Amino acid sequence: MKSQSLPSAVFVIFLPFVLLAASQAETGISSFVHATQYGNITFAATLARDGDLFFHLEAPAANSWAAVGIGEGMxxxxxxxxxxxxxxxxxxxCSRTTDGNVEPAHVEGSNCVLYDGPGVENGVFPINETDFFVANVRCKDIVSPKSNTTTVVTTTTNSNSNEVHKRPTLPRVEYTYPHPYIFPKLSSANPSQAFIFALGPTDRKLRSNNKGAPIRRHSLYGHFRLDLSAATVSTAAEVPYEALGATGTWQNRHAQLGGGLGAEKNYSTKRDRGGWEGTIHAILMTSTMVILFPVGVVFLRLVEKVRPHAVMQAIGCVFVIVGMAIGIWAGGKYNQTKRISQPHQIIGFVVVAFTLFQFTLGISQHLLSKKPRQHAGNAIHPKNRPNVVLLRRIHVPLGSLILIAGAVNGFLGFLLTANESLRIIYAAMVGFVAVGLVVALTWIRAVKRKERRRIEERSGIDEGSTYQNKDGVEAEKDQRIAQGDREMGILEMPPYGLPLGYSAPPVPSRPEIV
Incomplete structure (x- = not known):
């Protein structure tokens, strides 16, 4: 008895699904199903000859967004x-379009809306323990009953033409397509209508009611074709709403994977390995502002050698120029940044400009300090000293401001990526480097102070002692000048054991020859 009841129970459980699948196959529905590593993406459609398109979409909600479009390319x-x-x-x-392989923008007047009803729901629902986007959409007046090919109409109104298709204007939203758009019309007699599909990245979170919300580059995209002639009913009243709105039961019917343009004809789906330009931009800018420049500062203070410091700063300048160029190129692919109006972009241009100005100041300061000196202890010539001091007073605080502004601007840049993990990693990196830089500079200053005292003690020269150099100038004055120059970072350390400010023992004055 039990052996007979088990098959009966299984039959009763699966009977509704069998009947639903049969109804989907017999009631004018064409469906496309494609398995991805994130889950199946499903697109099922029914056309009403009186003008409307009804379609059902399922896509894995692990991806930040999902999309299906009419046509052979973006x-x-x-x-x-x-x-x-x-x-x-x-x-x-949101209905969108684009002029090329860049982020699509919202297009007004598509007349496509979500609909629900008995057995039809929209939202994020679990299917086999995995969350999926589920959407049921009605697009009004998009089906052409006369032609067996796709036709187009324009959104530009013209009272003198009966061929112009007028659509109501929707409230303007952020990142709206700025040009007049030609809406496609589908033919109910087309046996091979081209469509495209794509899934967004999984490392981004996107939650918005804004139809023009920014989306990041897709992680997977492809092409498929549907036989619309097998998915046609006479009127909207004959649309099988309940069968079309079913979830988790779909199979490929009257659908074919593939059908792109040009080189894309050779494949049906493709994982997107693009987006490298944004990664390179972030690496160049972050490595410069968070690693190269701070290490260059520590290097100068620790060994007091100008050349290694200058080399690192020069490499950093090259990095920021290349990074800025790549950033401009990458920004042109997204609605947020193509107009160069984001705070990250504006601050970035300012930081790059001041970085190049800062490098010029450093070179100028070094060249002035290298001119012939007439004082003992390598003190700078009195004529050059005011200029060097002025440049120094600009160079040091400006460098600190550039480091701070660059670090903050990097955080603004990661905000544009909508990647919370990257922001956390960057914040941790900046915090670690900032603390390390403060500790290193404090330690270097303490070591230098201790070394200076030891040199003064070994020199045996009191602060009030006076010598005359070959130009007849008191050595005490030269010593103070050279010491001040060194504290400004424009002189190298003297040999160990010599008086501070001297590179050689003081030269006694020679008697004048009369």
Missing amino acids: KGSLIWVFYRNDEGNGVTL
Whole structure:
């Protein structure tokens, strides 16, 4: 008895799914299903000959967004993008388009909205213990009943033309497509309509009700084709809403993977390995502001050699110039940054300009201090000293401001990536380097102070003692000048054991020859 009841129970459990699959196959629905490492992406559609398109989408919610578009490529395609709403449990639908392989922008007037009803829900739901975006969309007046090819209409209104398709204007949102857009029309007789699809990255969090919310570059994209002639009903009243809104039961029907343009004809899906330009930009700028420049400062204070310091600063200048150029290029691919209006970009230009100015100041200061000196102890010539002091007073605090501004601007840059993990790593790196820099400079200053006292004690020269150098100037004055120069970082350390400010023993004055 038990052996007979078990098959019956299994039959009863799976009977609804079998009937639902049969109804989907028989009621004018074409469906595309593609397995990805994140989960299946599903697109099922029904066209009503009186003008409307109804479609159902499922996509893994581990990705920050999912999208399906009409056409063989991104350029000019009508792309439906889905992501979590502000609460995180619903979906936001936005219709977008783009002029090329860059971030698409919201296009107004698509007449595509989410719909629900008995057995039809929209939101983020678990399917087989994995969260999925589930969306049911109705696009009004997008089906052409006359042609068997895709036709287009323009959004630009013209009262003198009956061919212009007028659409209501939606409230303007951030990052709206700025040009007149030609909306595609689908043919109910088309046996091979081209579509594109994509999934966003998994290391970003996106929750927004804004239809123009920024999205990051896709991690996977591909092409497929649907037989729309097999997915057509006469009117919207005949659309199988419940069967079309089912979740987790879909199979490929009247669908074919592949069908891109040009080189993309050779593959159906592709993992996106692009986006390297943003990574290179971040590496160059971060390594310069957080590593190269601070290490260069410590190097100068520790060994008091100008050349290694200058080399590191020169390398840093090259890095920031290249990083800025790559950043401008990368910014042109995103709606947020293509207009160069973000605080990160503006501050970045200022920081790069002052970095180059700072490098010029350092070179000028070094060249002035290298001119012939007429005082003992390598003291700078009196004519050059005011200029060197002025440059020094600008160079040191400006360098500190550049380091601080560069570090803060790096954090603003990581805010644009919407990657919380990268922000945490960067903040930890900046904090570690800042603490290390303060500790290192404090230790170096203490060591120098101790060394200076020991040299003064070994020299046996009192502060009030006077010698005359070959120019007849008191050595005490020269000593104070040279000591001040060294404290400003423009002289090298004297040999061990010599009086501070001298590179050779004092030369006694010679009698004048009459």
